Amino acid sequence: MKNSIDTHTIALGKVLHALPDTVLLIDCDQRIVFANAEIGNLLGYPPAALTGQLLSTLLPERYRHAHAAHFNHFFATPVPSPMTQRPILHALTADGHETPVSIAISSLDCADRRYALAVLRCAKQMRDHLSEAHLRAEMDPLTGVGNRLYLGRQMQRLIDKQHPFALLFLDLNRFKQLNDCHGHRIGDQVLRTVAQRLQAAVRNADLITRLGGDEFVILLDDICEPMQLEHHAYRVADAITQTMHLDGLNLQIGAAFGGVIFPLHTATLDALLAMADQAMYCAKRAGVTFALARPEQAERNCPAQTSA
Structure with a gap:
């Protein structure tokens, strides 16, 4: 045999x-x-x-x-x-x-x-091809920062580890009027400049993502206290509002920020994004720079606001 x-x-x-x-x-x-x-x-x-x-x-x-x-x-x-x-x-x-x-x-x-x-x-x-495709799938093509998929993956990774972090959800003020007045080419340059300024204003461990339009989310690593989050919000806001010199135009734009902290305010990815989004709209309606989510308030009520 x-x-x-x-x-x-x-x-x-x-x-x-x-x-x-x-x-x-x-x-x-x-x-x-x-x-x-x-x-x-x-x-x-x-x-x-x-x-x-x-x-x-x-x-x-x-x-x-x-x-x-x-x-x-x-x-x-x-x-x-x-x-x-x-x-x-x-x-x-x-x-x-x-x-x-x-x-x-x-x-x-x-x-x-x-x-x-x-x-x-x-x-x-x-x-290498798969890695490149994976990176492209998680990147915003206009600004080069992460997109919603990238943000979700990074948030879930930290949630699974029970590692504290905070979100700053920001929406640019009067961006639609700027686009209508100066055109989409200038509007795109503004978005790219904002993304660059956000990256320069945060720490190495923090992440910048664009959800679409003029909405960005900053993931701030190891933030546990509301005062820490507020400090970061105003520092980033100051960076954004500096005058932009684009194609002979001197432009200035601001933003409204909504903040939420994991696990202080809530413990799931969707709830964190929803609360930060709600806080941002409350800040925008009140005409202030920053609003912090407050989980004890009813879902339709605005969180406490802080003026600029």
């Missing part, structure tokens, strides 16, 4: 060596029985060095426990499975570094034994 298995394995190996992708053949004990020459280009191993080694040799420690369970389930399937594509994972190179790979895997019955046939490809380019 052993000679028959070896014969089949050698014959199959000749075919697999001709393939341009890295190919591994793994037995039911999770040991590598074959690796083609491309493993050297992908992971830096001579093929013979992997023969007889556990597949876990190529896996980062964090994957090994879950992988063993998946592998056992894979081999328990009564009929051979077709090749399926896996998401981008990381494999260990011969020098111990991690490299991204894409994996397609299927089961293969040969000489009365079942093997796992894995085809690996370098996924660095795919990873």
